[in-house]
Amino acid sequence: MLIMIEIIEISKLNKTYAGKFQALTDVDLSIKSGEIFALLGPNGAGKTTLISMICGLVRLTSGTIRVDGKNIEDQPRDIRQRIGLVPQELTTNMFETVWDTVQFTRGLFGFKKNNKFIENLLKSLSLWDKRKNTMMTLSGGMKRRVMIAKALAHEPDILFLDEPTAGVDVSLRKDMWTQLHALRKSGVTIILTTHYIEEAEEMADRIGVINNGKIVIVEKKEKLIKKLGKKHISFKLDNELKKIPKRLANFKLTIKDKVLHYEYDSKNTDIHISNLFDALKTENITYKDITTKQSSLEEIFVELVKNS
Amino acid sequence: MNFQAIKTIYMFEMMRMFRTIGQSIAAPVISTSLYFVVFGSAIGSSIKSIDGVSYGSFIVPGLIMLSVLTQSISNASFGIYFPRFTGTIYEQLSAPISYLEIVIGYVGAATSKSLILGLLILGTANFFVDVSIQNIPLMTLFLLLTCITFSLFGFIIGIWAENFEQLQIIPLLVITPLTFLGGSFYSLKMLPPIWQKISFLNPLVYLISGFRWSFYGSGDVNLGVSFIMAALFLIVSLLIIRWIFKTGYKLKT
Ligand SMILES: Nc1ncnc2c1ncn2[C@@H]1O[C@H](COP(=O)(O)OP(=O)(O)OP(=O)(O)O)[C@@H](O)[C@H]1O
Ligand SMILES: [Mg+2]
Numbered sequence: 001m002l003i004m005i006e007i008i009e010i011s012k013l014n015k016t017y018a019g020k021f022q023a024l025t026d027v028d029l030s031i032k033s034g035e036i037f038a039l040l041g042p043n044g045a046g047k048t049t050l051i052s053m054i055c056g057l058v059r060l061t062s063g064t065i066r067v068d069g070k071n072i073e074d075q076p077r078d079i080r081q082r083i084g085l086v087p088q089e090l091t092t093n094m095f096e097t098v099w100d101t102v103q104f105t106r107g108l109f110g111f112k113k114n115n116k117f118i119e120n121l122l123k124s125l126s127l128w129d130k131r132k133n134t135m136m137t138l139s140g141g142m143k144r145r146v147m148i149a150k151a152l153a154h155e156p157d158i159l160f161l162d163e164p165t166a167g168v169d170v171s172l173r174k175d176m177w178t179q180l181h182a183l184r185k186s187g188v189t190i191i192l193t194t195h196y197i198e199e200a201e202e203m204a205d206r207i208g209v210i211n212n213g214k215i216v217i218v219e220k221k222e223k224l225i226k227k228l229g230k231k232h233i234s235f236k237l238d239n240e241l242k243k244i245p246k247r248l249a250n251f252k253l254t255i256k257d258k259v260l261h262y263e264y265d266s267k268n269t270d271i272h273i274s275n276l277f278d279a280l281k282t283e284n285i286t287y288k289d290i291t292t293k294q295s296s297l298e299e300i301f302v303e304l305v306k307n308s
Numbered sequence: 309m310n311f312q313a314i315k316t317i318y319m320f321e322m323m324r325m326f327r328t329i330g331q332s333i334a335a336p337v338i339s340t341s342l343y344f345v346v347f348g349s350a351i352g353s354s355i356k357s358i359d360g361v362s363y364g365s366f367i368v369p370g371l372i373m374l375s376v377l378t379q380s381i382s383n384a385s386f387g388i389y390f391p392r393f394t395g396t397i398y399e400q401l402s403a404p405i406s407y408l409e410i411v412i413g414y415v416g417a418a419t420s421k422s423l424i425l426g427l428l429i430l431g432t433a434n435f436f437v438d439v440s441i442q443n444i445p446l447m448t449l450f451l452l453l454t455c456i457t458f459s460l461f462g463f464i465i466g467i468w469a470e471n472f473e474q475l476q477i478i479p480l481l482v483i484t485p486l487t488f489l490g491g492s493f494y495s496l497k498m499l500p501p502i503w504q505k506i507s508f509l510n511p512l513v514y515l516i517s518g519f520r521w522s523f524y525g526s527g528d529v530n531l532g533v534s535f536i537m538a539a540l541f542l543i544v545s546l547l548i549i550r551w552i553f554k555t556g557y558k559l560k561t
Binding site: 017018055056057058059076077078079080081083085087089091092093094104105107108109110111112150 | 310312313315316317320390391394395396398399400401402403404405406556560561
C-alpha cells in the first residue's frame with residue numbers, strides 16, 4: 001500500500017448563507033490523493049455547498065481549505081487549474097456545439113488547444129458522433145456526459161462530481177463507473193456525491209456522511225460496513241413454529257411464514273452464533289436452509305442519518 | 309495573466325457577431341441610411357446649417373454616438389448576463405482567472421464590436437453626406453473611450469440584472485432618451501436658455517459634444533470639460549466593477 005498524502009484538507013469550515021442560514025458547521029475533512037471519496041447525505045445536507053466552496057463558487061464564512069498544502073483563498077490560480085467540476089445542475093449553453101463547449105472550458109483554464117486530446121476524451125465518453133450537435137439537441141444523459149467532458153478538458157488531477165449519474169441509464173452508469181475507475185488509476189483524485197448508495201458501494205474507497213451541515217462519519221467503505229453493519233441470518237424451517245420457545249428468548253428472534261429471522265450486530269463480540277445453533281438443536285427445531293445477509297450501505301446510511 | 313482565457317472569452321463573444329455577420333453589418337447600415345433619408349434629406353433640407361456645418365453632416369457624430377452607446381451596453385450586458393442566466397457562469401468562477409481577465413475578455417469584445425459598428429456608420433454616412441474629420445486621433449480617442457466606458461457600464465448592468473426586462477430597461481429608458489436629448493440631432497444653442505441649463509445635467513451632452521468637436525472643431529461645451537467628463541465616467545465604471553468583484557455582488561453567495 002502506497003502512502004497517501006492528503007490532497008485536500010478542510011478545517012473548521014463554516015458557511016452561513018445571506019447572513020442567516022447556516023449550511024455548514026465546523027466541517028473537518030481530509031481527502032487523500034488518488035482516492036475515490038463518496039459524500040453521502042440527504043437533500044439539503046450541504047454536499048453541494050461544500051463542493052462549491054472548494055471549487056471557488058461559494059465564499060467561505062470561516063475556516064480554511066487547503067489543496068496540496070496551498071490555501072485556496074491565497075493561491076486560487078494554482079489550485080483551480082488542477083480541479084475539474086461537474087456541477088449538479090445541467091447548465092449548458094444550448095446554442096453551442098459539443099466540440100466548442102469543451103474547447104471553451106479548456107481555453108478558460110488556460111490550456112492550449114489540443115484537438116487530439118479532446119477527440120480522445122469525447123470518444124471515451126461516447127460523444128464523438130455528437131461533436132457537431134448543439135447542446136439543445138442532446139438527451140439528458142448525453143448532456144451530463146458533456147459536462148463530464150468539460151470537467152476533464154483541462155486534464156485536472158482532482159475531479160468533483162456532484163451527482164454525476166443522476167438521470168443516467170443503468171448501462172451508461174456502469175460505463176461511467178468503469179471510466180472513473182480508469183481515471184483514478186491514472187492518478188486522479190475523485191470526490192463524488194450520490195444518492196445511489198449502490199454507486200458509493202461500487203466506487204468509493206472512503207465514505208463521508210453529512211447531515212444538517214455536519215460531518216457525521218468518515219470511514220473506509222469496508223470498515224463502515226463492518227463497523228456499523230448488522231448481520232442477518234434466516235432459517236428456513238421444516239415445520240411451522242407457533243411461538244418462539246423460552247430458551248431462545250434472549251436471541252431476539254422473529255418468525256414469519258416458516259422462516260426464522262435472526263439479526264445481530266457483527267461488532268458485538270458477546271454473541272456467539274454457535275450458541276444459537278446449539279439452542280435450536282436442543283429445541284429440536286430443524287431447518288432446510290440458511291441464508292445470511294450483511295446490511296447494505298443504504299441501510300447503514302438511513303440509520304446514521306436517523307440518529308444524527 | 310491567463311492570456312489563453314482572455315482570448316477564449318474574447319473569441320467566444322466575437323463569434324456571436326461573426327455567426328450573424330450579415331445581420332451585424334446590414335442592421336447599422338440600413339438604420340443609418342434611414343436616418344439620412346429622414347433627418348438629413350427630408351427634414352434637414354429645411355434646417356439651415358449649424359456653425360457652418362450642413363445639418364446632414366452635423367448629425368453624423370450624434371448618430372454614431374447613439375448607436376455606439378446603446379450597442380456597447382447591450383452587447384456587454386448580454387455577454388455576461390447570458391451565462392448567469394443559463395448557469396454556465398460556474399465555469400468562469402471556478403477557472404483560474406482573475407476578475408480583471410474576465411472583464412478584459414467580455415468588455416474587450418463588446419468594445420471591439422462597438423468600434424466596428426461606429427466605423428460602419430461613419431462609412432455609411434460618408435456615402436450620403438460630406439464628413440470631414442478635423443482631428444482623427446481625437447475622434448479615435450473619444451470613440452474608444454466611449455466604447456470602453458459604456459461596455460463596462462453594460463457589464464455592470466449584466467451583473468446587476470435579474471431578468472431580461474431589467475437588462476433592457478437602462479438602454480431603453482435612460483440611455484436612448486438621454487442621447488436624443490443630449491444634442492445628437494441639434495445644437496444646444498437652438499434650445500431656450502432654461503433648457504440649455506437643464507441639458508448640462510445630462511452627462512451624455514459632454515460625450516456627444518466632445519465627439520462632434522473632433523469632427524468640426526466646435527461643440528456645445530468646452531473640449532477640456534468633455535474630456536474630463538469622459539474620463540470620469542470611465543473611472544466611475546471601473547470603480548463599480550472593482551467593488552462588484554471585491555464583494556462578489558450577485559456572482560458569489
Ligand atoms: N445560495 C443559497 N442561499 C441560501 N441558502 C442556500 C443556498 N444554496 C444552498 N442553500 C441551502 O443550504 C442547504 C444545503 O444545500 P446544498 O445544496 O448544499 O445541499 P445538498 O446536500 O447538495 O442537497 P441535494 O442532495 O438536494 O443536492 C440547503 O438548506 C439549501 O437550501
Ligand atoms: Mg446538491
